[in-house]
Amino acid sequence: MSKMKMLPVQLSLNSLNPGIWSDVLWRCPPAPSSQLAELKTQLPPSLPSDPRLWSREDVLVFLRFCVREFDLPKLDFDLFQMNGKALCLLTRADFGHRCPGAGDVLHNVLQMLIIESHMMQWHLPNSPVTPTSRYPLSPHSHPPTPTWPPLNAPPESSPFHSTPHGLAGHHFMAPNSVTLSPPPSVDSQASSPPQAPYQNGGGGAPGAGAVANGGAGATATSVGTTSSSSNPTSSSASSTGSNGSQPNIMPMKGVSSASSNHSDSEEEYSESKLPPAPLYSAGSPPSTPILKDIKPNWTQQLTNSFVNSWSQQQQQQQQQQQQQQQQQQAAAVAAAAAAAQAQQQQQQMQQQQLPQKLTLDNTAGPVLAPAGGSISAPTTPSYMYKAKREFFPENSEPNTNGRLLWDFLQQLLNDRNQKYSDLIAWKCRDTGVFKIVDPAGLAKLWGIQKNHLSMNYDKMSRALRYYYRVNILRKVQGERHCYQFLRNPTELKNIKNISLLRQSTPSTGSGASSMPQAPGSPAAVQNWNSQQQQQQQSQQQQQQSPQRPASRNGPMSLPAVAAVAAAAAAAYGPPPTSPLFMHAINGAFHYLSAAAAGPPPNSPALNTPSAIGGPDKFQFHPLKLESNGSGSGSESAGEDLKPTDLSVSSKNNNSASNEDCYPLIRNADGLTTIKLIRHNNDHQGGAPSPGERSPKPDDQQSAAAAGITSNASSPRPMDQASSEQALPVPMDSDCNGGESEDSFRHMRQ
DNA sequence: TACCCGGAAGCTAA
DNA sequence: CTTAGCTTCCGGGT
Numbered sequence: 001m002s003k004m005k006m007l008p009v010q011l012s013l014n015s016l017n018p019g020i021w022s023d024v025l026w027r028c029p030p031a032p033s034s035q036l037a038e039l040k041t042q043l044p045p046s047l048p049s050d051p052r053l054w055s056r057e058d059v060l061v062f063l064r065f066c067v068r069e070f071d072l073p074k075l076d077f078d079l080f081q082m083n084g085k086a087l088c089l090l091t092r093a094d095f096g097h098r099c100p101g102a103g104d105v106l107h108n109v110l111q112m113l114i115i116e117s118h119m120m121q122w123h124l125p126n127s128p129v130t131p132t133s134r135y136p137l138s139p140h141s142h143p144p145t146p147t148w149p150p151l152n153a154p155p156e157s158s159p160f161h162s163t164p165h166g167l168a169g170h171h172f173m174a175p176n177s178v179t180l181s182p183p184p185s186v187d188s189q190a191s192s193p194p195q196a197p198y199q200n201g202g203g204g205a206p207g208a209g210a211v212a213n214g215g216a217g218a219t220a221t222s223v224g225t226t227s228s229s230s231n232p233t234s235s236s237a238s239s240t241g242s243n244g245s246q247p248n249i250m251p252m253k254g255v256s257s258a259s260s261n262h263s264d265s266e267e268e269y270s271e272s273k274l275p276p277a278p279l280y281s282a283g284s285p286p287s288t289p290i291l292k293d294i295k296p297n298w299t300q301q302l303t304n305s306f307v308n309s310w311s312q313q314q315q316q317q318q319q320q321q322q323q324q325q326q327q328q329q330a331a332a333v334a335a336a337a338a339a340a341q342a343q344q345q346q347q348q349m350q351q352q353q354l355p356q357k358l359t360l361d362n363t364a365g366p367v368l369a370p371a372g373g374s375i376s377a378p379t380t381p382s383y384m385y386k387a388k389r390e391f392f393p394e395n396s397e398p399n400t401n402g403r404l405l406w407d408f409l410q411q412l413l414n415d416r417n418q419k420y421s422d423l424i425a426w427k428c429r430d431t432g433v434f435k436i437v438d439p440a441g442l443a444k445l446w447g448i449q450k451n452h453l454s455m456n457y458d459k460m461s462r463a464l465r466y467y468y469r470v471n472i473l474r475k476v477q478g479e480r481h482c483y484q485f486l487r488n489p490t491e492l493k494n495i496k497n498i499s500l501l502r503q504s505t506p507s508t509g510s511g512a513s514s515m516p517q518a519p520g521s522p523a524a525v526q527n528w529n530s531q532q533q534q535q536q537q538s539q540q541q542q543q544q545s546p547q548r549p550a551s552r553n554g555p556m557s558l559p560a561v562a563a564v565a566a567a568a569a570a571a572y573g574p575p576p577t578s579p580l581f582m583h584a585i586n587g588a589f590h591y592l593s594a595a596a597a598g599p600p601p602n603s604p605a606l607n608t609p610s611a612i613g614g615p616d617k618f619q620f621h622p623l624k625l626e627s628n629g630s631g632s633g634s635e636s637a638g639e640d641l642k643p644t645d646l647s648v649s650s651k652n653n654n655s656a657s658n659e660d661c662y663p664l665i666r667n668a669d670g671l672t673t674i675k676l677i678r679h680n681n682d683h684q685g686g687a688p689s690p691g692e693r694s695p696k697p698d699d700q701q702s703a704a705a706a707g708i709t710s711n712a713s714s715p716r717p718m719d720q721a722s723s724e725q726a727l728p729v730p731m732d733s734d735c736n737g738g739e740s741e742d743s744f745r746h747m748r749q
Numbered sequence: 750t751a752c753c754c755g756g757a758a759g760c761t762a763a
Numbered sequence: 764c765t766t767a768g769c770t771t772c773c774g775g776g777t
Contacts, residue, residue, distance in 0.1 A: 403762095404768070439752090452770065457752090463769055465754065480752065 051113045054084025062087075066109055072102035405463050406472050408449055409434070410489045412442070420445075427476075432485030439481055 047058050054062065059080055066072055079098040080087065087110065095110075096103030402408040412420040413434055423442040427433040436442050439457035447455025464483060467473035472492060476482035 450769080455770080459770060459772090461753075462755085462771080466769070468755090475753075 048084070049113070051084045051110055052088050054087065056081060056083050059084055059087050062110075063106070066102070066106055070102070070105050070109075072105055073099070075099045075102065075106075402449060404492075405446065405460070406467060406485070406492055407489065408446060410485075412445075427479075427482060432488070433476055434483060434485070435479065436481035436483070 047061060048054055051062070059082060060077055063075055063077060063080055067075055076098065090098075090107070090110075092104060092107040094103075095107040099106060402411050409424060412424050413426055413429075415421075418425070420442075421437070423438045423445065424434060424436050427435050436457075439461075443455050443457040443460040446460050447453050452459075464473055465475075468475070471486045473483050474486055476484050
């Protein structure tokens with residue numbers, strides 16, 4: 001990831017191909033002005049929407065319009081004797097030279113129009129856009145984030161139950177909208193992936209978006225309608241289709257819309273050569289003869305293409321871009337043709353629906369207003385410009401880009417817009433407890449991310465279990481699909497090799513400095529919270545940064561994945577697994593539409609408390625230990641949050657004994673906390689050898705010997721000693737309150 | 750039946 | 764070539 005190159009914000013757009021432009025613009029959006037918002041509508045009708053198509057006269061018309069509209073100083077029109085294409089190649093500096101007093105304005109306005117035209121191209125057959133393009137070029141760049149509450153999920157919306165309202169907005173990005181949603185999280189930190197429309201989709205997606213469209217109109221609402229309809233696919237539905245083979249075909253509604261959004265991708269899309277391997281041979285419904293041939297591979301193809309294009313762009317950047325453009329366009333045309341049919345209808349719908357508002361407004365502000373609307377995101381340019389600096393964070397944490405499962409989950413969970421709330425959501429963010437709402441859907445998305453299309457929950461869960469060994473995750477006993485992060489993303493990112501975690505026992509500080517503190521420790525919890533907050537902030541920044549394109553199988557950024565899905569859908573029709581697909585699409589749109597600036601939407605499925613209480617505010621409550629474990633077997637505790645054995649320990653012979661246990665504990669109030677349980681005999685040496693991948697059979701025996709029950713439910717007994725050591729964990733208000741808590745609450749006796 | 754666990758082998762990218 | 768991080772299978776338990 002560090003490999004990615006970042007384009008200087010100011011870089012001239014000339015050489016950039018459209019896709020790049022989008023990125024650049026996205027990063028460096030023109031100043032938002034209300035005027036711009038209306039710009040489009042006020043432009044002389046005779047002007048082609050795509051500035052590149054302007055004739056000399058059109059250029060002059062445009063200039064005059066700008067002068068008039070923005071009260072710009074008089075321009076020397078002779079300096080603009082060029083057609084639209086040439087005009088588009090002018091850099092900000094070029095504009096500045098030609099018209100010192102108005103160069104920036106002209107440049108910005110033009111960029112807006114370019115972006116808009118790109119967006120619109122999505123709808124057009126010949127201009128497939130790669131979503132990736134819109135992602136920031138720099139991997140680490142972080143959009144300046146306003147300080148919004150980290151988790152803030154607005155209390156109002158409940159993630160899981162949130163209504164679909166925002167659908168439309170999420171789903172479709174208004175072509176006009178300038179606001180490109182932040183790139184998918186580059187890092188886990190950047191976790192805001194695109195919203196999945198599907199949630200909203202009416203269906204029952206639980207978390208649907210909390211995003212209120214209300215916001216600037218941004219929302220692209222337009223299409224939204226469709227999407228919503230589409231979606232009825234509830235998450236559950238998606239789950240059913242677990243594997244790609246499913247023939248279920250979703251209406252493209254959402255999809256098409258999605259496709260529309262991507263503007264840039266044409267080139268990229270074209271660039272990549274479509275790999276032959278069909279992903280969903282059977283299932284995919286061919287809508288068109290052409291599609292038929294192509295469909296099977298769509299995902300992969302798209303993925304690859306996007307990825308490739310993206311990477312190329314970043315690497316080659318300006319120099320080769322023009323060439324690429326041409327090539328890509330050519331390719332795009334072909335690709336577009338296939339998609340054309342599917343898209344046409346939707347395009348129409350979208351266009352009709354797209355309110356003019358959408359057009360430029362977005363630039364000004366976050367596209368999607370938080371449901372609560374309470375959060376103020378930096379809207380404009382200033383915001384965007386600020387981000388510039390952040391594009392080159394050298395010190396930034398390692399960027400995993402969601403390539404790692406934990407990071408992927410983090411990204412989804414931390415999505416500001418709760419776009420993935422129907423797939424996965426926090427139950428208690430402060431303690432890292434989350435629930436996989438739609439296992440099949442999540443697995444599917446993960447599969448797309450990793451290019452393992454046969455991924456299913458069973459496989460993914462195996463990967464999750466793998467994390468038990470390294471204390472990254474643990475299962476929340478008694479609740480299906482519920483897991484808990486034992487280490488926060490920051491920690492994880494700083495750990496070069498996760499395998500090392502196996503050795504590191506959280507308990508004593510002795511662990512390598514690099515090692516994070518014990519997961520369950522209060523400190524860890526605090527970190528969890530604080531880091532979560534930081535992540536969110538950083539996420540915004542990162543969103544703008546491009547990720548390193550994945551290599552063939554490389555994972556794509558979430559947004560990219562979503563974009564791919566969306567693009568694929570647009571082009572080929574719904575993939576076999578519609579729900580997921582829809583989800584991805586929605587997400588893609590979301591990204592596109594989501595204002596980078598937008599504050600976190602609040603739909604917090606599981607609201608994070610931290611926001612409420614204050615991030616760093618911790619309250620310690622007396623804990624009531626649940627008995628689980630070894631002896632006490634009291635099942636009374638119920639299924640609730642029993643401490644789960646950190647598998648790690650159990651596997652390693654002695655290690656088990658050595659390691660600390662961080663079971664979840666509910667206090668009398670039903671608060672969930674994590675307790676650090678340390679085994680008496682922990683000795684450092686016990687750590688398993690790092691290299692040891694596969695636990696030995698005898699592990700369990702040894703574990704048992706250590707007094708650990710092999711039983712998953714309570715690996716480590718919580719003995720008195722442990723109880724004594726139990727550390728209170730900060731409680732988040734969220735954990736207590738809010739729906740998120742419900743699950744916990746109902747569990748309590 | 751679905752979920753969950755974890756061993757074992759294999760794959761891929763770095 | 765080695766290693767990390769899964770992925771894929773699988774048998775078994777709840």
